[in-house]
Amino acid sequence: MSSQPSKTHDRWSQLSRSELIALGKTIVREKLERLGCTVDPPNGLLDGRLHVTTPSGRSIEVFVSTQRVGGYVFWTKRRFHPASDRFAAIVLLADAEDPDVYLVPSSEWLDASPPLKDRDNVGKKSEPEFGISLARSSLPALARYGWERVTPLLRDEEYTTPGA
Secondary structure (H helix, E strand, C coil), X not given: CCCCCCHHHHHHHCCCHHHHHHHHHXXXXXXXXXXXXXXXXXXXXXXXEEEEECCCCCEEEEEEEEEECCCEXXXXXXXXXXXXXXXXXXXXXXXXXXXXXXXXXXXXXXXXXXXXXXXXXXXXXXXXXXXXXXXXXXXXXXXXXXXXXXXXXXXXXXXXXXXX
């Protein structure tokens, strides 16, 4: 086994924070547009929230986060409220040539199960948060939110809650 990092790791490790954010937003925007959605430009360079109109005219919000395997992503409960029109998109940079993309309906946090986390952080300095464990051991559970499995929601098609 070589101690040299993979080419994909090298490519992503050279990206700055703002470049990682832009990469994730671009990947998700392109996937949404291929579904026939219209995506409004974000408010700022570091704003990971996309305002989207589905093919049927429904307005939704997609919070995009670009992460590496082994990390943890979260949104404060103050900013991210579970609703039928709100989603979290995770662009996961792993060993594959292309990043894996996951789409989590925010309503899944109303009854969070691994890899989703619902932390109230009572008695702690951190704000209450909704999060996702991106540890390698969590990836099989995260697979239920793979892009192709969840996008029927965006096409306004029949959809079954992941894992049901």
